[in-house]
Amino acid sequence: MKKAGEIRSEFLQFFRDRGHTIVKSSSLIPRDDPTLLFTNAGMVQFKRCFLGEEKRPYVRAASSQKCMRAGGKHNDLENVGYTARHHTFFEMLGNFSFGDYFKKEAIEFAWEFLVNYLKLPQDKLYATVHEGDAGMNLGPDDEARELWARYLPEDRILAFPTKDNFWAMGDTGPCGPCSEIIIDQGPEFGCGSADCKPGCDCDRYLELWNLVFMQFDRKPDGTLVPLPRPSIDTGMGLERIAAVVQGVPSNYDIDLFKPIMEKIEELSGHRYGADKTKDVSIKVIADHSRAAAFLVGDGVLPSNEGRGYVLRRVIRRALRHGRFLGLDRPFLHEVALAVMESMKDAYPELIENRRYITEVIKYEEERFNETLDFGLRLLNQEIERLKDTGQSTIPGELVFKLYDTYGFPTDIVTDMARSIGFSVDLEGYESLMKEQRERSRLHWKGSGEAAVEGVYKEIGREVATVEFVGYETLETEGRILAIIAGNKRLNAASRGDRVEIVTDRTSFYGESGGQVGDRGLIEGPKGAVTVVDTKKLPGDLILHVGEVTEGSIEVGESVRLVVDAEARADTARHHTATHLLHATLRKVLGEHVKQSGSLVAPDRLRFDFTHFRALTPEELETVENLVNEEIRKNRSVCITQMSYDEAVRTGAVALFEEKYGDVVRVVEVPGLSKELCGGTHVRATSDIGAFFILNESGIAGGVRRIEAVAGRAAVRWVQNQRRMLRELADILRVPMENVKDRVEKLLEREKQLEKEIERLKYEITAAASRDVLASPEAMGDVRVIVSEADVDDHAAMREVYDRFKERYRDKAVLVLGGRTEDKALLLVGVSRDLTGRIHAGDLIRELASVVGGRGGGRPDMAQAGGPNPEKLGEALEKAREILRRVLTTA
Incomplete structure (x- = not known):
């Protein structure tokens, strides 16, 4: 066979x-x-x-x-x-x-x-x-x-x-x-x-x-x-x-599929082929484990949009079917290991990244199990509410929210409903799902890289290749092949025109691989163009973006292309620094760390990497110290070209999502880092000068981001920090070394003052409560309080309401008004025995319209606000009229 x-x-x-x-x-x-x-x-x-x-x-x-x-x-x-x-x-x-x-x-x-x-x-x-x-x-x-x-x-x-x-x-x-x-x-x-x-x-x-x-x-x-x-x-x-x-x-x-199916059988205790219903779940898990392993291996991470959303759906659908097999713990990451063993000969990168792949899948499994438990609580709460109000249909809006927001399986909702004699508004759910699919379709349409369109496609067909010589020199001679402005080709351009220029040869690096494009000057026989950016389009078409600042330029002219040397050097410092940072993160945090995106510019770097928690201050300091140590070692930066297969065999790291040709450029810092990279770099690590981490944050599940500066930008950053510290010391009138102690004392004093303010506000609210609640008006057999209180926020109004509940436990209604300079505040409270006659939420909506606002709430308590405080008295009078009509009519 x-x-x-x-x-x-x-x-x-x-x-x-x-x-x-x-x-x-x-x-x-x-x-x-x-x-x-x-x-x-x-x-x-x-x-x-x-x-x-x-x-x-x-x-x-x-x-x-x-x-x-x-x-x-x-x-x-x-x-x-x-x-x-x-x-x-x-x-x-x-x-x-x-x-x-x-x-x-x-x-x-x-x-x-x-x-x-x-x-x-x-x-x-x-x-x-x-x-x-x-x-x-x-x-x-x-x-x-x-x-x-x-x-x-x-x-x-x-x-x-x-x-x-x-x-x-x-x-x-x-x-x-x-x-x-x-x-x-x-x-x-x-x-x-x-x-x-x-x-x-x-x-x-x-x-x-x-x-x-x-x-x-x-x-x-x-x-x-x-x-x-x-x-x-x-x-x-x-x-x-x-x-x-x-x-x-x-x-x-x-x-x-055989080893994958066997793994599922081992974990679940169900044999494939013994039960058609169970077979469906086994096949789903087998297929989805392959999809999850390969998607994560290619750099996709679970999220709520685009490709990440599809991956999340795939993983969660597999987990739902795992529940049908009795698997209520994380298991898919174990099945994914069987996938890797099955496919390792054709796709060895799966084995190389297996720790990362399994950790991503396991992390998502754990999150979903928590979500499932949370969703069950929400569903049970809604079922109890429906029972209390005599309803027996679970709304489509809830089913959609549970599925779309929390990934909660719809079939679990229908199963639970069926077991207690409830129905499910599946028509409403499907309507919302249809809207969501349409939104997703529109979102996905633009999820790839920008395509080459119109005039750029035309030029790309004409220009076989643009010779890039920017690794060897910052100045070169070239000939203008095309001038573009407003998506139209021009034969010539004059001073003041914003243009994009294609030449047959260039020293300008086009934005790619996270590195920003070069800037500089293009000089022709009759004019010059200041280049503010350089872009690289698919097919290696390089566009020089800028403005004609002198004379004029024409297609066919020979020009001199001069890259801004300082900006290029600053960018190179930051690019090599990302390689040192990548290697150091792997050393400090583990081999699962992989680059998943970057920005390299003259003034900063941004480095995204795979990791599952925030770095501690101590870890960040360790990483920063180790990078600076490598800078001081003055290691050579070696750049060679070889076949892709040879590069990978020798241990070069290939990055997620990056597209490589048959021949690749390998950037190596001997003894530390070896990566496939087309960017520009320094000759030795000491050229970087210094490196400082500015910030570390999470940008997606399992992806962290470090922002940092190197070289001249690092010096400027330190100088700015020192300047701010000096200015702060002057404001506080203390030496710079005493700033921390002085700020701590001020913060402690602020806490004391806030406590004093809260105490005084409490006393004011208590006094207002006594005044408001002292003399209720009788309407039929109900005690009614309609009053404006000396309060200016919702928290204080709720405090009055709490005192109202303590004092009047039945047959009582409170309508309370308050105001700020530009807003009216309203609150309605109804004792529980009266909610069948007066719904606080319904009443507050009518009153809120008077002050130009909206509101709502429970049958026993509701709040609202509006932008017309001058109409507060009118709203309270309307409350009296409504209550008098409702409560005095037998």
Whole structure:
């Protein structure tokens, strides 16, 4: 039996032997594509190649790509566990041609691999072709049909419509017909219908491999224009083809899943295959443990938005199903370890990061268990309230709040409701969920990096590459290739124009990898541009952003590009300091620390890293001291270039989410740090000068942030601190060394004065209470107090209300007014025996409208405020009228 790993290896070797470059799987976090939440197909990392925006040193490629389909328009989450084939995480095998071979070779390769290498039975295979589309003025794909006729009889070459057999990258751009390869697995996999045939949703006729023939460019008006160099994009799910080759009924029975399923069986005590209901939960946990491990491994952390929200949903859905199996403690991180063991040969980085991955998952599990307990308390409180008011339907708003805010499973709500004879407003819940999904969809749409659009895309196609020489020199000669202003190309620009300039050669570093772009000067024969920023767009297009400050510039002119040397040096100090900081944090806190983001600028650095708690003052001081110690050691900073694989083998740290080419730049501080990095650095650590941590904070679950300064910025910071301390000492009229003692004494005096103020306020409120409560008015058999008190905040009014409750335990109503210079305050209190006749919340709403405000509250007590204190008397008089009408009417 071929294992999935063998199929993956044979696939890649098959295409390597046929001239394809094997390209490593890209991250699950897509680059350069704001339309995608996750990488969901093998072609994603090649999208710009198909669009003609990026040129690579090969025209044939093959890959086994990590994919995720959960969230956005590609969402298989809710189907996982209930079918044999759906996954959130999966691998897609694919081969690609960028204007090289086309349909003939693509079909030939696919047939040869499936039949000669995987030994699939020829008589069980079918192929589909596009039937044509009159609306697109497109005839049937006779070319593909004729090619398939070399391998298959006519009755097993099927024509399918556009919705099934035409693929487009978007509303415009590259597109073309598809050809699906299908296998008949036999009637035992079918739906039993007499009409079951290819195209049926059951598993009998299973789609194996999709061959996309990109041969058209769709224009905005829908017109299809033939591409000058048609391309090929194919995709075949590894898990699906492995299930077919291994002859098992579902993807969850293949060898990749076996150790994962066994781990779940061990933890839960339930055997897969013994109970269909339990099987659903086991499959959900198996799939979601893979998704969680790979997402965390690629730098995604649980959160309440975007990718982090999907990860949180995946983890919590697995935990919900764990509860169905009796697993009420953290367990998913243990299953994730089985995932890593299963996938370690193809993805060794999982093992390298296993401590971090498992800690992130376990932390989220612990949080969810606390949330689940909290949600149960909220739900029980609401059920008791509903019982008290004679209601028996749990509101949709509560179900939505429990699910969306606390991650509380909806099915637990319905189960609890059913057990006590309650119903659930699922219609209201679904309405709110629909609104939330729409908000999420809009949010996710922009979750990728900014795409290259409009004029930049046009220039990117024209400019093969911009030669960057900024590592070796800060000054160089170049030629202006393009001038842009307001998203339009110009032939020339004059003094005062704000422009973006593209040159064929530059010494300016474009913002990337957390390092800000260079600033400086571009000098031409007739003018100059002051560059305030430099940006690097996908495809290595470098934009010099600035203003024409002298004369004029023109496209085609030769110019001198001069980088601001001081700003570059300051930035380099901060960049090398981040490497020292990263290494030191790993030494002090542990190897689980990973960089998850940074900002490197001339005046500061910001460093985000994975850790699960705030650093103590002592730890921060230790880190700061160790970094400064490394600076004083004057270690050399060595920079070399090598292949990515060699760099990783020699221990270089690759950062989450970063995109690396085949050849990488390795920055090493011998004996301390070795990282893949394209930024600019100092020659030796002593060039940094000094390093000080300004702040440490949390920015997400499991992610901390340190802000710091180095070099000249560190000197300025120390001088500012000293200046502030001197000014403070002058204000306090003490020597600088006595400032702390003086401030402590002042704070102690402030506490004493605050206590005295509180005592006096209490006495004033007590006096006001005596006056207000002394003479109630009789309305029927009820004692009514409607009065303005000498109080100016809600706390004091509640104090009067508390005294009212103590003094009048039944048949009593209090309407109290107070005021500040710009606000009226109102409070209504009703003894509990009267709440059936007078609802404090209803009454306060009517009174609040008089003073221009709103309010509400419980049946026995409610508060409000409004911006019109001059109308307080009118509001109180209205209260008397309402109470008199209600209480004196028999």
